Amino acid sequence: MDKIDQQIIGILKENSRLTYSAIGKKIGLSEVAIRKRIKNLISKGVIKRFTVEVNTGQKANAIVLISVSPSTSTSSISEKLSKIEGVKDVHEITGQYDVFVNISAPSIAEVNKCVDDIRSIEGVVNTNTMIILRTWS
Numbered sequence: 001m002d003k004i005d006q007q008i009i010g011i012l013k014e015n016s017r018l019t020y021s022a023i024g025k026k027i028g029l030s031e032v033a034i035r036k037r038i039k040n041l042i043s044k045g046v047i048k049r050f051t052v053e054v055n056t057g058q059k060a061n062a063i064v065l066i067s068v069s070p071s072t073s074t075s076s077i078s079e080k081l082s083k084i085e086g087v088k089d090v091h092e093i094t095g096q097y098d099v100f101v102n103i104s105a106p107s108i109a110e111v112n113k114c115v116d117d118i119r120s121i122e123g124v125v126n127t128n129t130m131i132i133l134r135t136w137s
Contacts, residue, residue, distance in 0.1 A: 001046060004029070008037055009047070016050055060111045061104050061132040064118060065097040072123030074098050080121050086114035097128070 088102040
């Protein structure tokens with residue numbers, strides 16, 4: 001991945017609805033060149049998916065830090081976590097905890113259910129939940 005690919009990814013992160021042509025104008029490449037580069041980034045797995053973020057009013061968001069039993073594969077826990085409704089993303093990390101997840105749910109009660117589902121996974125030994133009060137972007 002070169003600097004141009006990094007620029008394309010940066011532009012897509014800001015606004016993935018831009019046309020290939022508009023991205024090309026920002027970078028100084030043709031629409032065809034941008035199309036080929038994005039196709040290549042997808043085929044190499046650099047771009048995993050395109051998503052839509054919907055603002056449906058008030059939501060409850062939380063971060064959950066998770067400790068995994070040393071006798072359990074962190075990757076197997078991460079895979080199970082990624083399938084829980086409300087879990088936006090899963091990150092394996094270094095430090096005191098092994099994994100952190102971002103949760104987005106319609107209410108605090110739904111966040112709590114999600115945390116209960118996380119705690120019920122065999123191999124999860126401890127969690128630390130932080131409700132997000134305000135987000136600045």
